[in-house]
Amino acid sequence: MGGILTIDRKQFIETAKKSAGGRNVIAVVKNNAYNYGLEFAVKAFGEAGIHSFATTSLDEAKRIRMYAPDALIFIMNPVRNFEAVYEYDLHVTLPSPEYYYEHQEALSGVNVHLEFAGLFNRSGFEDASAMIEVLEHQKSLDAGKRMNIKGIWTHFGYADELDMDEYGIERGMWQELLNMLNEAGHTFEIIHAQNSASFARDGLLDGHTHLRLGISLYGSRPYSILPEADYMQSLELKAEIVQIRNIKADQRCGYGGSYEPGHDSRIAVVDIGYGDGVLRKRAAFDCLINSRRYPIKSLMMSHMIVEIDDDVSIGDEVILYNDEMRIDEFTAKGVGANSEQLGALNYQSLKKVILNDSGIHQ
Ligand SMILES: Cc1ncc(COP(=O)(O)O)c(C=O)c1O
Incomplete structure (x- = not known):
């Protein structure tokens, strides 16, 4: 999706x-x-x-x-x-x-x-x-x-x-x-x-x-020295975990073996990629799963790989942007201008949900 x-x-x-x-x-x-x-x-x-x-x-x-x-x-x-x-x-x-x-x-x-x-x-x-x-x-x-x-x-x-x-x-x-x-x-x-x-x-x-x-x-x-409270973000970008895999220290995964943990690791394969508008530079930083930050390790067209621990399960939501992971946080980290991160989002491939005044999905 x-x-x-x-x-x-x-x-x-x-x-x-x-x-x-x-x-x-x-x-x-x-x-x-x-x-x-x-x-x-x-x-x-x-x-x-x-x-x-x-x-x-x-x-x-x-x-x-x-x-x-x-x-x-x-x-x-x-x-x-x-x-x-x-x-x-x-x-x-x-x-x-x-x-x-x-x-x-x-x-x-x-x-x-x-x-x-x-x-x-x-x-x-x-x-x-x-x-x-x-x-x-x-x-x-x-x-x-x-x-x-x-x-x-x-x-x-x-x-x-x-x-x-x-x-x-x-x-x-x-x-x-x-x-x-x-x-x-x-x-x-x-x-x-x-x-x-x-x-x-x-x-x-x-x-x-x-x-x-x-x-x-x-x-x-x-610019980042302004108070967050004056610029409340109304947007969230999230995706599903479609698989969880255990990777051995001598294994690699992704195109050209792009992810090479070098230690036994547990990874989540997440249903979102650069084709959906996640910038490669954004994937150099963390995502949020169950309110904890986990590192993104590889970005493909329709998937990304996140290194996780035993607290994460299939079905957990992986968040790339929300109130805690603000677009402007990543602007300050050098990912690209706010408008560049927003402008990259693929309006065709992402499912859009508008929460209306009573909090109901439309
Ligand atoms: C001509 C012009 N005016 C105003 C704006 C709004 O700028 P900002 O998004 O930084 O408020 C833009 C954005 O690119 C622009 O091109």
Whole structure:
């Protein structure tokens, strides 16, 4: 079967509420809502009071419109299918002057957010003067031909790196850009820049209307010195033991004899592997069986081998992630970013269970 991914809906909503702290939030729900499930997440965020969403995918944006008819939906990637933008009433990024001049006619009436490249530099205008040129060009057009310039945004690529100075630099560049636009008479209804780490570090920055949060809404700490209680995880990943075997000191097991205990040992063969989304680096650490930690010794596509003792039996649950084995614990141990561990989970092969408000499996 390949593991069971369980999400506690009530906890998910509480975590999102706490993380948003009553502020306006655009929830980042790209990549199937960090693999919590797009429909589940959009509806649950709605109950947490979050009604704005950002994704990189037009297909996801269309689905969000089905789940949240009145939501603000922002596409962070440049979009070229403008029919869909009108039909689904989407907000889109304006990523460069070149894009603007190429699509100027199609953009008329579209809700756009100007994007600043900053140090992250994946996309966006390079400076205030390039933005002002476009803004002035808009003013020169008949009202019916103009875009709806709703917002302005950037992404801080260094906010998660506590040991680097660049975050302060990119934040300064962004604030200077906003000041220059302001002085030139350009103000915006929606201003958003901060991801989870930036918000945890600085609170909502002056003049900003929205946060644009991902990982903290999903219950992982953007960096490990933050209190766990402020970021409660609502997810558990577990799998069944399908066999228990005794391995002699001179035996090996797994592909290419990958597990070579060198002593008599007892192992559990567990029904989950990298094909289900367990990262190889995650398998360098422990799992939890009956509330005790046991070492994972080998990872295959559909199985993993755990060294156990006599206290473990067939039918015991093997837990890879839960409240005690938090995703962010393994981020801090170098397994990969929180979103990398979540994003790897195979939504097709894992069985998904949502615990609803009364604790009943759906
Ligand atoms: C453009 C953009 N904004 C916001 C976020 C949310 O970041 P985080 O999950 O760190 O809160 C992401 C995530 O990758 C992103 O790409």
